[in-house]
Amino acid sequence: MSINMKSWDFCRSITSVQILVALGQEYGAPLDRLLLNTALDQQSLSNPEIVVEASAEMAVVRNLLRELPHVPNLGLLAGERYLLSAYGIWGFALASSPTARKAVELSQTYQELTFVFSGFTVEEQGEYAILVFDNSDVPADLSLFSIERELHAAMIIIRELIGDAMGEEWVKFQHPRPENADVYEQCFHGRVEFSAERNELRFPRSALDKPRTFGNLTTASLLDKQCSELIAKRSARRGLSGKVRDIVLRQRPMSMDMELVADALCMTSRTLRRKLALEKTSFRQLVDEVRLSLAEEMLSGTRLSVEQIAERLNYADASSFSQAFKRMSGQTPGMLRKQGESLPS
Structure with missing residues (x-):
């Protein structure tokens, strides 16, 4: 800030x-x-x-x-x-x-x-x-x-x-x-x-x-790290990057079409690509962030299957989604879901 x-x-x-x-x-x-x-x-x-x-x-x-x-x-x-x-x-x-x-x-x-x-x-x-x-x-x-x-x-x-x-x-x-x-x-x-x-x-x-009945130091430390990462992500995504992210988030069904997003911003895809580069990011990177954020939300907060989540995020199949999720987050969808189940209710 x-x-x-x-x-x-x-x-x-x-x-x-x-x-x-x-x-x-x-x-x-x-x-x-x-x-x-x-x-x-x-x-x-x-x-x-x-x-x-x-x-x-x-x-x-x-x-x-x-x-x-x-x-x-x-x-x-x-x-x-x-x-x-x-x-x-x-x-x-x-x-x-x-x-x-x-x-x-x-x-x-x-x-x-x-x-x-x-x-x-x-x-x-x-x-x-x-x-x-x-x-x-x-x-x-x-x-x-x-x-x-x-x-x-x-x-x-x-x-x-x-x-x-x-x-x-x-x-x-x-x-x-x-x-x-x-x-x-x-x-x-x-x-x-x-x-x-x-x-x-x-x-x-x-x-x-006083010790809290539902406290868990390991879980608290993990969530502490995630809080830090979320703040960093929000801080880094202001300006044009933030607008692109919002447009992608609002699309239902989710579209990965850069041309459609550029049109919504009243510019060409070439101009959009150049301006995002000035913000040290790319359309693909922003789409990955949106997909990862939504995937984490659905895995930890819903009972949707991996197949259903993959479909909602416009992946070809569950395997493609799982591979992409591990590439972006460093863990499998199943690992994240287990962490969510361990959180206090």
Whole structure:
């Protein structure tokens, strides 16, 4: 991330947009209004492999606030929907951590795999572990929504990780006490303060090092590595490469035709090839990345057979798919599927 980028300016999976759109629709907001100024559509929402810019998610939040001015505390309502399972590989990594301390360390290291606008740091003071959220560079019209969502989601995740050891948390908000402060007290199980110096979530420090029943150090280490690789992949695929990847992802059935993709980008295949070369990649490499990403998702998250996955990814047969998968990932489809079965539920 360049030094001039905002702390929230990173690509993220479309899952958060799906959550926000579902919230808006439950309160009667129409889909087309919720997706205004995002370049997204229903087909995009149905594709879990789509990666969006932070600006697109911010547009959805603005649309949500505009369409539902009569619904108070939308940030708190959104935050309660961000369970660990919503975060993909990041959530699995935290859930596999042998202790809450390891989970908190991973959560801070890989914030770019979350959906936060307000970045956070971790401190330990006396009897408390403290998550400190900074929303100073979040646009003013989204600041309140952001901090409500982030603190509520963080509280839910910490409770998922440490269970009864959480006790009663202590939450602090920088904004003044609102008229409907009772809603905050319903969302949080402990002390809630307003007009504080910082936005904080405090919980017992003693809970950090208690062994977790479902933790597994080997699995956590593997997922730690995969988190790092996913961030590297997302960072490397901005610009034209990212657009090509998105177009290939949206094609159903999946097409490997460079001419069709070039047409969608209003350029010739020759120009596309030249511009991708400037980004140190190629159409074939991007297609391989898309296929690998989808294959990993289907192998670990569905019961589709290898033959069915091969067909969906436009391989000639299961053998061709298996050979290509091993070439790209270094392991067979069966090996990855076994790893997925070993993850905590």
